[in-house]
Amino acid sequence: MSEYHVALSFAGEDRAYVDDVASALKDEGVDVFYDYFEEVYLWGKDLYVHLSNVYQNMAMFTVVFVSESYRDKLWANHELKSAQARAFSESREYILPAIFDEGVEIPGLLKTTGYVLLKNKTPEQLSKLIVEKLEKSGVSLRPQTSYSEVVKADVDFSLAKPGNVVNILKGLRTYTWAVQNPAILKIFDLDWANIINPATDNIC
Numbered sequence: 001m002s003e004y005h006v007a008l009s010f011a012g013e014d015r016a017y018v019d020d021v022a023s024a025l026k027d028e029g030v031d032v033f034y035d036y037f038e039e040v041y042l043w044g045k046d047l048y049v050h051l052s053n054v055y056q057n058m059a060m061f062t063v064v065f066v067s068e069s070y071r072d073k074l075w076a077n078h079e080l081k082s083a084q085a086r087a088f089s090e091s092r093e094y095i096l097p098a099i100f101d102e103g104v105e106i107p108g109l110l111k112t113t114g115y116v117l118l119k120n121k122t123p124e125q126l127s128k129l130i131v132e133k134l135e136k137s138g139v140s141l142r143p144q145t146s147y148s149e150v151v152k153a154d155v156d157f158s159l160a161k162p163g164n165v166v167n168i169l170k171g172l173r174t175y176t177w178a179v180q181n182p183a184i185l186k187i188f189d190l191d192w193a194n195i196i197n198p199a200t201d202n203i204c
Contacts, residue, residue: 005134005141007033007059009079011069014100018065020123021130028131029141033059048078055082060137061093062086063130064109065118067100084108096133098126165190 006025010018022034033054035042042050055062062083070076080095087094097115105111116129131141168190171183 003031004033004054004059005031005061005139006130007055007062007083008065009055009062009070009076009083010065011067011073011076013069014065014067017100017118017123021063021127024124024127025130028127030127030131030134051075051079052082055079056086060139061096061130061133063096063098064106065098065100066104066106066109066115068104071104071106080106080108096130 025032083095098118099115100118168183168186172180
């Protein structure tokens with residue numbers, strides 16, 4: 001089973017574009033190998049060995065960002081060769097070329113391979129194509145969700161007088177699991193028989 005849906009192979013000179021693609025993919029719930037997302041994990045590893053494993057064994061697809069800079073980079077060539085070894089053993093497409101410059105020829109990347117031209121495509125448009133490719137390959141993605149600003153603003157509204165229940169509600173309204181979880185556990189410790197004050201009908 002692949003650890004990543006997509007691995008991105010690119011030259012540093014093209015990082016600005018690729019960075020936006022990686023972020024858009026992440027927002028769509030794609031498990032993407034992008035070096036900046038893996039900074040801590042890569043720290044101290046033998047990158048020659050590890051990257052070869054990533055591009056050869058750990059992704060469903062590798063998107064290769066073809067440019068003049070990519071052609072001339074040693075690391076990019078190492079990644080491509082690893083991806084090509086995987087493509088050679090697969091009976092389906094694995095390398096997805098995304099081309100900045102049609103005039104650039106990359107050794108080992110056949111001209112007959114279908115590609116996407118980036119000249120008139122934004123990073124967001126390319127990310128949508130990648131998502132569509134994954135979905136057509138049977139991947140079910142779950143986009144990352146975040147609380148809207150309107151929902152978050154609810155935290156600013158004050159609650160009633162302090163009490164066990166009020167403290168729990170405050171914890172639940174943080175939208176942070178590390179705080180919400182203990183608040184949920186406290187619910188089970190409440191003495192529900194004494195939650196409502198019979199004299200005042202107020203929640204304690």
